[in-house]
Amino acid sequence: MQNTIYQKIWSQRVILNLIFLLLLAAPLFLSDFRLNLLGKFLAFAILAIGLDLLWGYTGVLSLGHGIFFGLGAYCMAMYLKLEATGGGLPDFMAWSGMSELPLIWIPFQYPIVAIILGILLPAIIAFMLGYLTFRNRISGVYFTILSQALVLVVVTLFVGSQNLTGGSSGLTNFNTFFGFSVNSATTQTAFYIITVIVLGLVFFLSRKLVKGRFGKILVGIRDGENRMRFLGYSPSAYKTFIYTLSAAIAGLAGMLFVLQVGIISPTMIGIIPSIEMVLWVALGGRGTLIGPVIGAVLVNAAKTGFSESYPDIWTYFLGLLFVLVVVFLPKGITGLFEKWNDRRKKQDVSSSVEVEKSYS
Amino acid sequence: MSQAVLKLKKVIVDFSGFKAINQLDFTVKPNCVHFVIGPNGAGKTTLLDVICAKTKATTGEIKLHSTKELSKLSEDQIVHQGISRKFQAPSIFQNLSVIDNLEIAMKQKKNLFSMMKAKWTKEQKKKINEMLELVGLKEVKGQLAGSLAHGQKQWLEIAMVLMQEPDIVLLDEPIAGMSKKERDKTGELITKIARDRAVLIVEHDMDFVKEYADIVSVMHEGQLLFEGSMEEVQNDPTVREVYLGRKVEENVVN
Ligand SMILES: Nc1ncnc2c1ncn2[C@@H]1O[C@H](COP(=O)(O)OP(=O)(O)OP(=O)(O)O)[C@@H](O)[C@H]1O
Ligand SMILES: [Mg+2]
Numbered sequence: 001m002q003n004t005i006y007q008k009i010w011s012q013r014v015i016l017n018l019i020f021l022l023l024l025a026a027p028l029f030l031s032d033f034r035l036n037l038l039g040k041f042l043a044f045a046i047l048a049i050g051l052d053l054l055w056g057y058t059g060v061l062s063l064g065h066g067i068f069f070g071l072g073a074y075c076m077a078m079y080l081k082l083e084a085t086g087g088g089l090p091d092f093m094a095w096s097g098m099s100e101l102p103l104i105w106i107p108f109q110y111p112i113v114a115i116i117l118g119i120l121l122p123a124i125i126a127f128m129l130g131y132l133t134f135r136n137r138i139s140g141v142y143f144t145i146l147s148q149a150l151v152l153v154v155v156t157l158f159v160g161s162q163n164l165t166g167g168s169s170g171l172t173n174f175n176t177f178f179g180f181s182v183n184s185a186t187t188q189t190a191f192y193i194i195t196v197i198v199l200g201l202v203f204f205l206s207r208k209l210v211k212g213r214f215g216k217i218l219v220g221i222r223d224g225e226n227r228m229r230f231l232g233y234s235p236s237a238y239k240t241f242i243y244t245l246s247a248a249i250a251g252l253a254g255m256l257f258v259l260q261v262g263i264i265s266p267t268m269i270g271i272i273p274s275i276e277m278v279l280w281v282a283l284g285g286r287g288t289l290i291g292p293v294i295g296a297v298l299v300n301a302a303k304t305g306f307s308e309s310y311p312d313i314w315t316y317f318l319g320l321l322f323v324l325v326v327v328f329l330p331k332g333i334t335g336l337f338e339k340w341n342d343r344r345k346k347q348d349v350s351s352s353v354e355v356e357k358s359y360s
Numbered sequence: 361m362s363q364a365v366l367k368l369k370k371v372i373v374d375f376s377g378f379k380a381i382n383q384l385d386f387t388v389k390p391n392c393v394h395f396v397i398g399p400n401g402a403g404k405t406t407l408l409d410v411i412c413a414k415t416k417a418t419t420g421e422i423k424l425h426s427t428k429e430l431s432k433l434s435e436d437q438i439v440h441q442g443i444s445r446k447f448q449a450p451s452i453f454q455n456l457s458v459i460d461n462l463e464i465a466m467k468q469k470k471n472l473f474s475m476m477k478a479k480w481t482k483e484q485k486k487k488i489n490e491m492l493e494l495v496g497l498k499e500v501k502g503q504l505a506g507s508l509a510h511g512q513k514q515w516l517e518i519a520m521v522l523m524q525e526p527d528i529v530l531l532d533e534p535i536a537g538m539s540k541k542e543r544d545k546t547g548e549l550i551t552k553i554a555r556d557r558a559v560l561i562v563e564h565d566m567d568f569v570k571e572y573a574d575i576v577s578v579m580h581e582g583q584l585l586f587e588g589s590m591e592e593v594q595n596d597p598t599v600r601e602v603y604l605g606r607k608v609e610e611n612v613v614n
Binding site: 209212213214216217219220223224227229230231232233234237238241 | 412414434435436439440444445447451453454455456460463464465470471472475476478520524
């Protein structure tokens with residue numbers, strides 16, 4: 001019994017390490033185009049891990065993570081834009097008749113500051129919203145509605161402030177990052193490798209967090225928030241922390257996204273993308289960490305394949321997929337594996353029982 | 361022995377006009393098995409609720425060790441004052457193993473930052489093993505709590521309460537749904553744990569009360585009707601009139 005548990009953990013770890021090495025080696029066998037796509041999917045996968053910590057482990061459903069992703073992406077894009085204009089005014093600002101760089105853009109001249117803000121801004125906003133709602137014991141569907149309201153507010157704000165954000169066309173046309181051309185294949189490969197390493201780190205640290213006592217407390221909050229209070233815990237502190245953490249991870253993902261995709265606009269961070277993000281987690285299997293990573297990559301690979309051939313059908317397909325998963329695969333793809341594993345084990349047991357019988 | 365660990369003074373719990381607890385004075389003494397009985401709707405569960413802050417008192421005082429006022433504290437703060445509650449329906453974490461349930465219940469610093477650094481200590485492991493032994497769940501310690509039998513779930517929850525090392529234990533109908541053997545075991549356990557703490561139990565089963573009670577309080581319409589030993593309770597005419605008329609006489613006759 002003990003042995004098989006060790007074996008299971010060991011083999012899990014080996015598989016995870018193999019996947020990680022395979023991803024690192026991908027530049028050797030994927031074309032630049034495919035590599036760039038995979039890099040984008042992996043950026044989404046990073047976000048999915050954070051969302052799983054929040055939804056899968058802690059039971060808090062946010063339909064507004066597009067905003068945190070977007071804040072990270074815009075922070076990075078603002079820096080890239082300023083790099084591209086070489087100290088001048090970004091084109092869209094000049095078009096809307098501005099003559100001087102607005103105050104809030106000034107810190108983004110410095111890449112380090114932009115990177116720090118890309119993580120810090122989403123975290124601060126999540127902290128404030130989380131602190132107020134969770135402390136007042138607003139949870140479940142009420143919190144989810146609030147998280148959607150946040151999307152509406154931020155997207156409206158971004159579209160409306162044309163001269164600050166580039167409005168609905170967003171930010172694009174970048175040149176260099178730390179002086180390296182963002183359009184060269186080498187830089188893009190470097191971005192890909194950085195994305196894989198960040199994914200590995202976020203995964204490893206999240207796994208460490210949920211495997212320990214902390215993770216059990218999160219599950220306790222998910223399954224019985226009130227009971228946890230009578231065990232001496234204050235669930236709101238834990239929920240606020242995880243919400244803040246997952247927003248920071250989303251910001252990180254957004255930055256890696258914009259580096260590889262080269263554009264960010266309000267439609268990429270709004271309500272529909274926010275719902276899609278939840279779907280990655282649901283499809284992959286919530287509360288497993290690896291499931292959401294698989295989900296993010298698979299859904300986005302399918303999306304790319306589909307929209308190359310039938311761009312209009314994708315949204316319908318996505319809706320259908322969601323219904324199918326909720327009805328038939330409540331535990332997602334990883335749940336399917338579990339089932340398969342259990343069945344195999346049962347077969348093992350029954351065959352060993354038969355062996356025993358034949359001996360007695 | 362005589363010093364009160366917990367004292368309620370003139371407590372009222374008002375549910376929009378209906379007073380589930382009405383001007384109640386109530387004292388809990390240390391090292392006692394203290395039963396609360398009374399007809400349905402008498403306010404017994406509400407009494408436990410108001411002590412552990414599940415329900416807030418509308419007015420009145422709740423004093424711990426005659427100094428610390430509890431009525432303004434939140435549920436988790438009350439736990440850290442040494443008061444632990446077992447609910448009527450077993451409320452354990454189905455998706456965690458038996459040992460995990462005890463691990464998160466056990467007395468420790470439970471704030472966010474301490475918990476991030478939390479590590480097993482030898483003493484913690486020892487305490488959990490002793491508890492598993494005490495409540496007889498050693499064989500199933502690795503199983504998911506959701507897969508336990510009903511009686512085992514009740515035991516697990518009692519163990520979770522005890523892992524918090526409370527000074528006052530509140531139990532709401534702990535033997536409901538248990539077999540005769542399980543009841544005896546629970547009774548013995550209650551006697552044992554009351555040696556160094558107060559145990560306040562809401563119970564309907566009069567045989568059980570009679571066997572294990574040090575003190576019995578009878579509640580009726582949100583007030584304390586009578587308090588004394590089980591014998592005194594059975595012989596009190598007012599108690600007979602409002603409540604025991606049916607049940608205890610039957611039991612006494614039996
Ligand atoms: N949240 C609430 N809102 C309104 N009324 C309530 C609430 N909780 C309890 N009551 C009422 O208060 C009264 C006392 O309830 P309580 O649960 O304390 O009774 P009890 O003595 O535990 O009864 P039982 O023996 O049936 O468990 C009941 O009439 C109940 O309907
Ligand atoms: Mg009751």
